[in-house]
Amino acid sequence: MGLLEWLRCHGETLQLINSFAPWFAAMGTIAAACVALYLGLRRGRLKLRVTALHKVMIWEGGIRRDYLEIRAVNTGFTKANITGVDLRWGRYKKKYAVLAKEFDQKFSNRLPIEIEPGQESKYYYPWELWLSSFIVNDQDQDESLDPHTVRIRVWTSVGRLFNAMIPKNHRRELIQAASETKKATSELG
Numbered sequence: 001m002g003l004l005e006w007l008r009c010h011g012e013t014l015q016l017i018n019s020f021a022p023w024f025a026a027m028g029t030i031a032a033a034c035v036a037l038y039l040g041l042r043r044g045r046l047k048l049r050v051t052a053l054h055k056v057m058i059w060e061g062g063i064r065r066d067y068l069e070i071r072a073v074n075t076g077f078t079k080a081n082i083t084g085v086d087l088r089w090g091r092y093k094k095k096y097a098v099l100a101k102e103f104d105q106k107f108s109n110r111l112p113i114e115i116e117p118g119q120e121s122k123y124y125y126p127w128e129l130w131l132s133s134f135i136v137n138d139q140d141q142d143e144s145l146d147p148h149t150v151r152i153r154v155w156t157s158v159g160r161l162f163n164a165m166i167p168k169n170h171r172r173e174l175i176q177a178a179s180e181t182k183k184a185t186s187e188l189g
Contacts, residue, residue: 047076
């Protein structure tokens with residue numbers, strides 16, 4: 001059986017197989033368009049990863065200073081302009097405190113700052129000052145201090161807001177400082 005005879009016998013099978021080719025080409029075109037749109041739109045998205053940590057710096061002579069380190073890393077593909085850093089807490093009545101003015105200027109980046117993709121910006125806020133200002137600003141006795149609601153927020157020039165929670169081990173310290181402060185204010189009052 002030669003090739004011509006085989007083609008005559010299986011002509012309908014070949015036509016059926018050839019009818020799938022446009023469908024596969026159409027699916028490939030749609031997939032290519034989806035990938036191109038994803039790659040094109042992904043580049044314009046602003047992404048920051050914000051973390052808040054308790055850092056201890058020790059200098060010569062054993063001088064120790066505790067800080068709340070706020071770090072913002074640009075994980076996107078576009079430049080990010082950081083314009084402010086603040087604190088938000090409260091479950092029902094939200095309270096806010098701007099942190100930018102009390103940063104330790106020796107170690108912190110200035111605000112506003114433009115960071116390129118892959119770069120980071122760090123802000124060091126004195127730990128004791130942070131605890132005391134946070135608790136003094138929480139005057140509402142109707143709502144107990146819930147450290148799970150505490151968020152460090154980083155603002156950008158395009159109005160996007162990026163949040164970070166306080167680490168679990170520091171939430172306990174926050175509750176302890178709040179209870180000591182409330183106990184001291186109730187004894188005075």
